[in-house]
Amino acid sequence: MMGVARYWREIPVRYNLIGKKCGVCGKVYFPPRNICPTCRRKSIGKMEDYKLSGKGIVETYTIIHTPPPEFDGKAPYAVAIIKMEEGCHLTAQIVDCPLDEIHVGMKVEACLRRIQEDGKRGAIYYGYKFKKAED
Amino acid sequence: MAAIVGYGAYVPKYRIKAEEIARMWGKEPSSITSGLNVFEKSVPSIDEDTATISVEAARRAVKSSKIDAKEIGAIYVGSESHPYAVKPTATIVAEAIEATPDMTAADYEFACKAGTAGMQNCIALVETGMIKYGMAIGADVAQAAPGDALEYAAAAGGAAFIIGKEGIARINATVSFTTDTPDFWRREGQPYPGHGERFTGEPAYFRHVMGAAKMLMEKMGTSPSDYDYAVFHQPNGKFPLRVAKKLGFEKKQVEDGLLCPIIGNTYSGSTMLGLAAVLDVAKPGQRILAVSYGSGAGSDAFDITVEDAIEGYPRQGIRKMLEEKVYVDYATYMKFRREFK
Numbered sequence: 001m002m003g004v005a006r007y008w009r010e011i012p013v014r015y016n017l018i019g020k021k022c023g024v025c026g027k028v029y030f031p032p033r034n035i036c037p038t039c040r041r042k043s044i045g046k047m048e049d050y051k052l053s054g055k056g057i058v059e060t061y062t063i064i065h066t067p068p069p070e071f072d073g074k075a076p077y078a079v080a081i082i083k084m085e086e087g088c089h090l091t092a093q094i095v096d097c098p099l100d101e102i103h104v105g106m107k108v109e110a111c112l113r114r115i116q117e118d119g120k121r122g123a124i125y126y127g128y129k130f131k132k133a134e135d
Numbered sequence: 136m137a138a139i140v141g142y143g144a145y146v147p148k149y150r151i152k153a154e155e156i157a158r159m160w161g162k163e164p165s166s167i168t169s170g171l172n173v174f175e176k177s178v179p180s181i182d183e184d185t186a187t188i189s190v191e192a193a194r195r196a197v198k199s200s201k202i203d204a205k206e207i208g209a210i211y212v213g214s215e216s217h218p219y220a221v222k223p224t225a226t227i228v229a230e231a232i233e234a235t236p237d238m239t240a241a242d243y244e245f246a247c248k249a250g251t252a253g254m255q256n257c258i259a260l261v262e263t264g265m266i267k268y269g270m271a272i273g274a275d276v277a278q279a280a281p282g283d284a285l286e287y288a289a290a291a292g293g294a295a296f297i298i299g300k301e302g303i304a305r306i307n308a309t310v311s312f313t314t315d316t317p318d319f320w321r322r323e324g325q326p327y328p329g330h331g332e333r334f335t336g337e338p339a340y341f342r343h344v345m346g347a348a349k350m351l352m353e354k355m356g357t358s359p360s361d362y363d364y365a366v367f368h369q370p371n372g373k374f375p376l377r378v379a380k381k382l383g384f385e386k387k388q389v390e391d392g393l394l395c396p397i398i399g400n401t402y403s404g405s406t407m408l409g410l411a412a413v414l415d416v417a418k419p420g421q422r423i424l425a426v427s428y429g430s431g432a433g434s435d436a437f438d439i440t441v442e443d444a445i446e447g448y449p450r451q452g453i454r455k456m457l458e459e460k461v462y463v464d465y466a467t468y469m470k471f472r473r474e475f476k
């Protein structure tokens with residue numbers, strides 16, 4: 001269970017890929033960080049919200065056959081490490097693509113999908129997943 | 136009156152063929168496809184619902200319109216399959232396009248015409264100067280009981296329209312025709328709708344669609360030949376063609392907006408997707424009649440003239456998007472519907 005409060009706090013990150021950009025060295029971080037590990041103290045107060053373009057490429061991926069309980073009934077599905085245009089990496093599910101067509105180097109773009117739900121009575125959690133880029 | 140500033144459409148990538156559903160229930164496929172004029176329908180993926188479809192359509196509309204989403208003052212999502220009974224889909228859309236918090240939002244429900252009801256509200260709010268831009272969405276992941284006649288057409292998809300003072304198409308007028316007609320319903324807590332069988336035709340769909348269309352043409356002093364395109368709600372592929380003929384429209388006026396034969400009935404998305412498909416191909420100066428239908432029952436009719444600005448608008452190419460599809464069998468369709476865990 002994710003918990004409604006945590007989900008709510010992370011909505012900008014989960015829906016719109018809002019990360020942080022270091023105002024000193026220009027490096028983009030996702031998920032957002034409050035301090036740049038390179039610039040350390042110099043970056044304090046200079047980390048700005050930065051919206052990722054949503055475009056990236058598959059760097060590596062795996063097919064999940066035995067999912068955790070919250071994803072019961074959804075296997076098999078693909079989870080990839082995606083290198084974003086901005087240089088940062090994130091882990092996300094690849095959707096709307098036959099599993100045997102997913103490949104390293106595939107251009108992908110973010111979309112919003114259902115991630116999980118707290119049972120039949122609980123909240124529904126939405127967030128980013130990736131699909132094959134349209135152009 | 137107000138204008139359409141931009142639009143965005145989204146239909147899930149998966150399809151199931153009518154013959155696959157017919158095979159499941161031992162029906163003759165050709166009698167289904169020729170009876171309904173529906174050959175295949177869209178199927179939402181296991182992680183898609185009315186909120187995710189609405190977000191996809193809304194994001195495309197904002198991107199194509201090149202407006203700042205912060206200037207959208209109202210978002211209305213019309214659907215009969217909102218993911219929550221209480222908790223507005225419109226808030227999820229608003230957050231996903233970063234239009235919050237200086238705005239109003241609400242979910243609408245009027246069977247298949249809740250999206251066009253949202254359009255009328257946006258028009259009124261723009262006209263009165265309360266908002267600069269309004270967004271109306273019609274989207275559904277239609278549910279039909281397995282084996283029910285509705286199952287061959289009940290599909291998923293949606294379209295978002297941004298309304299403002301100036302845009303790519305002028306809305307010359309809109310009227311509605313509304314009565315209490317119990318042709319189709321779903322009770323609270325029930326997963327699937329009930330319907331009045333044959334009662335869904337003449338006293339329901341045809342009376343309301345024709346009533347609204349005639350009222351509008353009378354008001355505008357127009358006749359069917361004044362329109363280059365006509366879009367009617369598409370519960371199947373037959374009704375919109377039949378209602379067009381009864382009103383005196385030719386088949387060629389209806390064809391560009393007729394998507395039901397290849398995607399099924401997207402309920403609240405139906406008329407708005409049809410209108411979006413017409414705007415994809417329409418030229419400046421052309422005139423469009425669009426009439427939605429919602430069971431219960433009512434129709435909203437719109438008289439629209441395409442403006443010069445459409446030439447510079449990045450049109451989405453809905454029919455091209457629809458070519459990108461993946462067929463699923465009946466078992467996968469059930470899995471996607473989260474029918475078993």
Ligand SMILES: [Zn+2]
Nearest residue numbers: 022025036039
């Ligand atoms: Zn830095």
